[in-house]
């Protein structure tokens with residue numbers, strides 16, 4: 001009886017907690033069981049994931065059904081990011097988003113293509129009127145795909161509130177079986193205070209994790225003193241997919257009292273970049289592991305719940321502490337980590353030295369660094385803390401620290417190129433030198449007279465690079481003067497190995513034709529069912545331009561009847 005009462009209590013609490021989110025309003029956008037390759041707010045490069053990634057059985061072309069009635073409020077088609085994306089706004093104020101689509105349902109597809117042909121552009125963004133494309137619940141709205149930045153076929157599905165803030169779609173009652181608690185791959189302790197230390201060291205320490213038979217964890221006993229903080233690497237997986245996804249909630253308890261909470265229910269896009277402050281950014285850059293800090297070093301993220309000590313632990317000499325971390329997935333499977341901390345003061349340790357350079361950046365001031373032909377403008381509040389940067393210019397190469405400190409805002413890099421001969425100035429761009437091999441990667445570059453500028457939130461090495469090579473163009477599924485009567489698609493491979501493809505324009509007998517661009521396969525595709533190619537003899541002309549303005553023209557003949 002007692003057990004039954006307790007269950008009822010838990011049940012009613014759960015229903016109450018969810019009740020602000022309608023439970024039966026949204027249905028699944030797919031006809032297959034939901035298996036996830038990504039969860040809401042899971043940690044990604046420079047952002048929190050803003051929806052669910054629903055697996056599509058390694059296939060494209062699955063029917064996407066509207067999760068509820070409403071109208072198409074936005075359509076965006078882009079080379080990168082979401083690829084083809086559809087936004088449906090519902091009468092209750094929420095908007096559902098469907099991204100990386102292969103194509104839209106026929107009526108929407110026709111609406112989009114009409115505008116692509118009148119704008120003569122594959123990429124576009126539309127905001128239809130509420131009466132233009134009215135949608136009923138469960139209506140076919142699109143087919144799943146792999147477009148834009150997607151690396152494997154899946155549906156990216158979001159639910160946003162009326163202020164464009166993404167919410168965890170799981171709050172709306174989607175059924176995803178999950179019987180396994182989150183797993184923990186690392187725990188670190190950070191000495192924070194000036195006199196703080198952990199295991200007789202003043203630098204961050206990895207703690208040995210000891211799994212228990214019930215799936216929980218302890219760590220080796222810790223000796224520490226002063227103000228310290230803890231960070232963990234953790235993931236969750238659901239029942240029907242092996243993917244390592246994000247967790248739902250993390251709480252900490254110091255001697256039984258709750259001391260910190262990360263709650264991944266909702267965030268706004270303008271705060272998503274603060275993920276780089278939530279994680280140990282340097283650790284991520286060096287080890288490719290997301291360590292989430294369980295202490296708040298001035299991070300404005302709304303998923304961090306306010307607690308009086310901001311999650312820090314103050315360890316006194318000769319005192320014992322029990323610090324517990326509880327990690328939950330959405331189905332409330334908890335994993336606990338227990339840390340026994342022994343307060344032992346050690347005065348013989350040297351405090352860690354902060355490398356001092358001549359380039360001090362006060363975070364609340366604007367700073368300009370300048371040497372030779374290069375200048376760097378750092379606006380106030382670009383950094384979270386005051387920092388000493390490494391800054392060196394060798395010829396046209398700028399070394400601006402390593403990419404181990406997160407930035408809140410863009411800096412502006414300026415390179416004077418007046419010492420280059422005039423004819424090649426047009427071919428220059430700013431490149432970020434990436435990786436050990438310092439591979440040059442095009443950075444969006446503006447040209448103002450004899451100065452190139454780029455805006456970036458990434459420290460590291462930058463240089464002036466030159467692109468004199470025009471893009472390459474090769475037909476992929478046909479030859480010159482071929483009959484293509486039974487062909488549905490015309491496919492052409494385009495590539496630019498230096499600054500990269502900027503745009504392209506294809507015409508048949510002088511008329512613009514829509515060609516969809518997939519940057520991952522470097523392929524342009526025209527669909528003959530657009531009905532534009534109607535003559536027997538066809539002259540195809542394609543002009544492809546790279547990011548510094550080199551262009552190539554390709555012309556061929558094909559026949560159809």
Ligand SMILES: [Zn+2]
Pocket residue numbers: 038049051052053155156157
């Ligand atoms: Zn996604």
